[in-house]
Amino acid sequence: MISWRLRRTMVDKVTFAAVAIASIALLFVGAHVILVALVEGLPVMAEKGLRLFIESPGLPGGGIGGFGPTLIGTIVMVLTASLAGAAIGVPTGILMNEYSSWWLSKIAREALQLIAEIPSIVVGLVVFVLVVLPMGRPSALAGALSLCITALPYIAAQTRESLAAIPMSYREAAFSLGLPKWKTVLRIIVPMNLRGIATAVLLGTMRALGETAPVLFTAGAAFHAFYGLDRPSSTLSLLIFFFAQTPYENWKRLAWAAVLQLIVLSMVLAFAVRKLSGEVKL
Amino acid sequence: MDVTVKIRNLSVWYGQQKALETVSITVPKGSVYAILGPSGCGKSTLLRTVNKLILLRDGAKVEGNVEVFGVDVYNSNSLSDEVLAKVGMVFQTPNPFPHLSIYDNVAIGPKLRGQAKGKELDKLVRWALEKSGLWDEVKDRLSRPASELSGGQQQRLCIARALAIKPSLLLMDEPTANLDPLNAAKIEELIKELSGEITIMLVTHDADQARRLASSGALLFLGKVVCEGPIDSIINGSYCDLLQNLVSEHLTTQTSKTKSKEIKKRG
Ligand SMILES: Nc1ncnc2c1ncn2[C@@H]1O[C@H](COP(=O)(O)OP(=O)(O)OP(=O)(O)O)[C@@H](O)[C@H]1O
Ligand SMILES: [Mg+2]
Numbered sequence: 001m002i003s004w005r006l007r008r009t010m011v012d013k014v015t016f017a018a019v020a021i022a023s024i025a026l027l028f029v030g031a032h033v034i035l036v037a038l039v040e041g042l043p044v045m046a047e048k049g050l051r052l053f054i055e056s057p058g059l060p061g062g063g064i065g066g067f068g069p070t071l072i073g074t075i076v077m078v079l080t081a082s083l084a085g086a087a088i089g090v091p092t093g094i095l096m097n098e099y100s101s102w103w104l105s106k107i108a109r110e111a112l113q114l115i116a117e118i119p120s121i122v123v124g125l126v127v128f129v130l131v132v133l134p135m136g137r138p139s140a141l142a143g144a145l146s147l148c149i150t151a152l153p154y155i156a157a158q159t160r161e162s163l164a165a166i167p168m169s170y171r172e173a174a175f176s177l178g179l180p181k182w183k184t185v186l187r188i189i190v191p192m193n194l195r196g197i198a199t200a201v202l203l204g205t206m207r208a209l210g211e212t213a214p215v216l217f218t219a220g221a222a223f224h225a226f227y228g229l230d231r232p233s234s235t236l237s238l239l240i241f242f243f244a245q246t247p248y249e250n251w252k253r254l255a256w257a258a259v260l261q262l263i264v265l266s267m268v269l270a271f272a273v274r275k276l277s278g279e280v281k282l
Numbered sequence: 283m284d285v286t287v288k289i290r291n292l293s294v295w296y297g298q299q300k301a302l303e304t305v306s307i308t309v310p311k312g313s314v315y316a317i318l319g320p321s322g323c324g325k326s327t328l329l330r331t332v333n334k335l336i337l338l339r340d341g342a343k344v345e346g347n348v349e350v351f352g353v354d355v356y357n358s359n360s361l362s363d364e365v366l367a368k369v370g371m372v373f374q375t376p377n378p379f380p381h382l383s384i385y386d387n388v389a390i391g392p393k394l395r396g397q398a399k400g401k402e403l404d405k406l407v408r409w410a411l412e413k414s415g416l417w418d419e420v421k422d423r424l425s426r427p428a429s430e431l432s433g434g435q436q437q438r439l440c441i442a443r444a445l446a447i448k449p450s451l452l453l454m455d456e457p458t459a460n461l462d463p464l465n466a467a468k469i470e471e472l473i474k475e476l477s478g479e480i481t482i483m484l485v486t487h488d489a490d491q492a493r494r495l496a497s498s499g500a501l502l503f504l505g506k507v508v509c510e511g512p513i514d515s516i517i518n519g520s521y522c523d524l525l526q527n528l529v530s531e532h533l534t535t536q537t538s539k540t541k542s543k544e545i546k547k548r549g
Contacts, residue, residue, distance in 0.1 A: 169377040172335050173440070177391040178367035178447055187394050192381045 034263065041260030044253050052257060056224040057239075060248045067258050072226040073233035074209070077140050077219065080229075081147035082205040085155050088148075089204065090197055093159025098185045108156070116153035121213040123149050128217040140226075140233035143219025150214050151204035158203050162196025163189065199276045206269045209262070212237040236262045284311035285349075286451055286481040287332060292346035294327055294336060301327040303505045304346070309498075314473060314482045316492035316499030316513060320525050323502040325485045326374055329453045332483065333369045334362070350451065367395070370449030372457045374485075376436035378428035378443070385424040387439055391447040410442040415468035434460045441469065452476065455485045470495060489521030503528050 045052060048064060055066030092108050099105050115123075127146045132138050166189065174188040175181075190197070212235075220232025223239060236258045243255040287309035294302040302324045309315045317325045330336040331348060334355060348355050350369065355362040378387045388407045392398045398406045407424075411417040416438040420431070428439055437460045444452060454473075458466035473482060473495050486492050492499060493513055500510040501517075501524075508528065509516055517524060 168338065169373065169375060170379065171338055172330075172371075172373065173377045173379065173443075175335055175338060176333065176369075176371040176373075176444070177394070178369060178449075179391075179394055180363060183394060188379070188390065192379060194381070 037256065037260045037263055040253070040256035044257040045260065048257070057243070057254055058250050060246070060251065062250060064250045064254050064257075067223070067236065067239055067254060067261070069226045070223055070234045070236055070239045070258070071261070073140055073143075073219070073222070074235045076226070076229070077144040077147055077215070077233065077235055078205060078208045080141075080144035081151055081208045082201060084144070084148045085151040085204045085208070086201045089152050089155030090159050090201070092152075092156040093197075093200065094163065094185065094190060096156065097160040097163040098181075098189065112153045112156050115149060116157075119213070120146075120150050120211055121216065124214040124217050127214070132218055135230070138218055138220035138232050139230050140219060141229050143215040143233060143235065146214035146218045147208040147211060150211050151208045154207050155200050155204035158200035159197055162193055162200060165196070166193060195276050199273055202269055202273045202276065206266060206273070209265060209269065210237065212241055216241075236265075285309065286311045286351060287315075287483070288347075288349040289328075289332075290347040290349075292328075292331065292344070292348060294324075294331055294345075295341075295343040296327075296339065297341040301505055302331070305502075305505075305507050307500050307507060307510055309481060309483060311481055312478050313498060314477045314484055314496045316496035316516075317483060317485045317502065318487075318489070318492060318499060318516065318521070319502035319508075320528070321487075324505045325502060326455055327505075328502070329371070329455055329483060329485060332451075332453060333366050333371060335371070368450040369453065370444035370447050370451070371453040372437075372441050372444045372455060374455040374459070376433060376440050376460065378431070378436050378439050380427070380429050382428060383425045384420050384428050384431070384439060387428045388442045388446045391443060395447060397448065406446055407442075410446040411439075413445055413472050414438040414441040415465050415472075416442060434462065434465060437461060438465065438469075441472075449480060451481045451483070453483050456487065457484070458491070459487070489517050492517065504532070 044064060048055075048066060052064075052066040052068075053071055054068040056069050057067065058065035092112065095102070095105050096109055124146050127142055127149070128138075131142045131145060135142070170192060171189065174184050174192070177184070177188070179187070215235050215238055219235060219238060221234055221238060221242060222232040223234050223242075226233060239258050240255045240262070243251040243258070246252065285308055287307070289305055289307050292302055292305040293300065305324075305328065307315075317328060319325055327336065331344060332350060332355075336342045336344060344356055350362075351365050353361045353365045355365060379390070382390060385407055388410050389403055392406055393403060408417060411420065416435060419435060420426075420439075423430075428436065431439060437457070441454075441457060457473075458469050461469065470491065473484065476482060477495070484492070484496060496513045498511060499513050499516055501508045
């Protein structure tokens with residue numbers, strides 16, 4: 001019979017091995033994705049240089065061109081979605097945490113829960129029916145709206161959580177100054193937590209940047225020029241989606257360059273989030 | 283006698299735990315009122331109940347009457363805001379706002395309340411910092427973050443912050459616990475100076491301090507008022523012996539209770 005001590009060391013070793021293998025596997029997958037993107041995308045970047053960010057895609061089977069118009073479309077849509085998402089999501093988050101027993105707060109909580117649970121492709125379809133069909137065409141605006149709706153629950157929930165994390169002693173200090181509650185919340189509690197709120201908005205931006213499904217039916221597929229807010233446009237994720245499945249080598253290579261670009265943008269945002277949330281001094 | 287705070291049959295719970303039980307006290311206007319008692323007896327809870335900060339805590343429940351300047355603060359919401367605007371508080375542990383400078387920590391109250399601005403605000407901030415004995419130490423670094431101050435300096439900053447809103451009732455939870463004797467003496471001086479003008483409810487573990495400053499007070503034990511009245515009637519003799527007696531009395535009544543239960547069981 002195996003002694004108890006031996007069994008314990010064995011279980012210990014096996015658990016350690018399992019965890020180690022799982023972590024290494026995860027690391028491998030992540031590294032693999034980035035490595036492939038680098039291997040496929042870097043040569044294109046080296047070949048095209050800055051023109052990649054300005055030119056529009058080449059003809060099928062022709063030169064690589066660039067994703068300039070799509071980059072503009074991405075920035076315009078993601079930025080619009082983040083700003084609108086912040087304008088609605090931040091006050092909603094404040095409402096949910098500071099006035100949690102109010103009926104409006106409860107409604108907001110339920111509504112956001114609902115939106116968060118809807119698959120993002122359905123959000124795209126709803127915007128398609130409500131905005132794209134009446135307007136008669138997909139547009140950057142419709143795309144931004146879909147992205148905004150997908151990012152909204154994240155921004156609100158994160159805002160709320162960051163407010164809830166304010167230590168009770170600071171909260172008490174704020175409420176001991178004899179101000180009306182709304183003033184205490186807006187002029188002391190919220191400013192105390194600006195970093196947390198900025199982090200919440202950035203997380204929403206990251207979310208909007210990475211989504212493809214919401215813009216599939218709403219943003220259009222205009223890769224060759226940026227025509228304006230109310231006209232068809234495109235995002236990097238859409239470009240990858242469409243160009244990667246074509247048989248043309250030059251378009252596939254452009255898609256890889258877009259993959260690399262998307263990864264870089266996401267990492268920059270992730271870095272900013274980490275820097276911001278790491279520096280919260282409370 | 284004018285009364286600033288009148289509390290009747292106040293009970294407070296944190297969730298299931300009872301922190302105060304049928305507390306009744308009367309705080310005369312313009313006096314220093316001491317709240318004494320061993321650690322955990324509910325002194326901070328009592329202060330928090332006066333200005334309703336207790337409601338910030340999830341699951342806190344308040345029963346009974348709390349009148350501040352004649353207004354029942356738990357039953358008339360519109361008036362209670364007005365009354366509680368006259369109440370300042372200094373907390374047991376220093377809690378200056380971490381996102382604000384030394385100056386702004388003191389200025390934010392009067393600024394947001396519209397009590398002063400510009401030169402006038404500067405003067406008010408200076409006055410408050412001088413009163414709390416901090417001015418000389420911070421006058422050259424008013425725009426530095428408050429978190430750079432030492433614990434005792436932070437405590438005095440919080441006293442200045444409370445003074446700056448010019449309260450008519452000041453709740454002070456062990457304001458000198460973090461301070462060296464010199465600075466503690468300055469704060470005692472300040473309390474003396476303020477009394478008469480405003481009402482102060484002072485929580486302290488220092489019986490001599492209570493005797494020096496307060497005219498009346500209450501002794502709490504396990505959430506109940508043991509006695510209330512002129513300060514000499516509460517602590518005559520050694521405070522340490524007094525607490526010792528309270529504890530041993532409590533222990534004997536508890537053991538006799540369990541004994542009688544046992545007897546009942548057997549019977
Ligand atoms: N947030 C809370 N949740 C649950 N129980 C609490 C909470 N705050 C205080 N209590 C309990 O209420 C009782 C009274 O606490 P309180 O802080 O009022 O004591 P105190 O008299 O101020 O003690 P000290 O002299 O140590 O400051 C204690 O038993 C404490 O454990
Ligand atoms: Mg206390």
